[in-house]
């Protein structure tokens with residue numbers, strides 16, 4: 001049961017949100033709340049103050065100087081409703097369409113909440129690391145920018161300092177991309193995810209999620225890319241160190257090469 005002396009805040013801007021976080025010794029940030037609210041209910045997340053970002057002006061996607069600036073409160077549905085987004089970032093669109101949980105989660109869950117939660121088996125961390133996204137974090141001390149690959153510190157561990165809010169996700173376009181994930185059924189959580197990218201300067205990478213506590217990037221630029229070479233390289237590179245209720249580490253390791261090869265195949269020849 002959620003504690004009855006919880007104070008709820010829905011500040012109208014980021015500065016106010018950060019001030020509340022700075023003033024409260026125990027405050028929790030809520031994005032869409034799809035993870036945080038059930039955790040509050042189960043008593044796994046304890047807070048005296050809840051700072052809900054729904055009114056803080058963070059739900060927009062803006063294209064500026066060739067870069068997408070995605071507010072941390074943009075939901076999967078909000079992203080897909082952005083004009084021109086399929087051309088601007090097909091990889092994020094594939095991820096958003098493939099989130100299980102139906103319309104409820106796609107309308108309520110945010111990209112920001114997913115990367116902050118840092119579940120190794122989630123789609124968004126893999127995609128943002130593959131896209132070399134940068135994350136903008138704000139607190140009363142000021143603003144800092146962190147590459148997605150450094151923001152993820154371990155399973156369910158993100159580099160968010162006390163009093164900080166993730167405000168934006170910055171993403172530059174890539175030339176081509178591919179995404180593949182393996183899950184047990186249409187409604188289940190992913191087990192292994194793979195995002196492949198080819199940049200304008202012909203750099204080719206695949207990033208694997210759900211095998212180690214943080215996404216693993218593998219450089220394929222020097223590979224004469226047959227699928228079997230990719231499978232072997234992946235098997236030799238990733239270490240089976242992540243297990244959860246859906247699958248043990250050894251199983252994840254076993255399938256990771258195939259999942260990577262399928263994502264790379266979508267690049268259409270490298």
Ligand SMILES: Cc1cc2nc3c(=O)[nH]c(=O)nc-3n(C[C@H](O)[C@H](O)[C@H](O)COP(=O)(O)OP(=O)(O)OC[C@H]3O[C@@H](n4cnc5c(N)ncnc54)[C@H](O)[C@@H]3O)c2cc1C
Nearest residue numbers: 031032033034035036100101109110113114116122123166
């Ligand atoms: C039924 C179901 C099915 C799902 N299926 C999938 C799936 O197939 N693939 C997948 O990848 N994910 C899946 N998810 C997870 C889903 O993607 C996340 O629940 C959602 O994106 C989290 O976003 P949120 O805004 O609701 O986060 P919240 O619940 O609001 O927050 C999550 C965590 O991040 C913190 N946080 C949130 N926003 C910020 C911010 N701006 N700054 C600082 N900290 C912040 C919160 O304090 C909390 O610790 C599923 C979830 C459910 C419930």
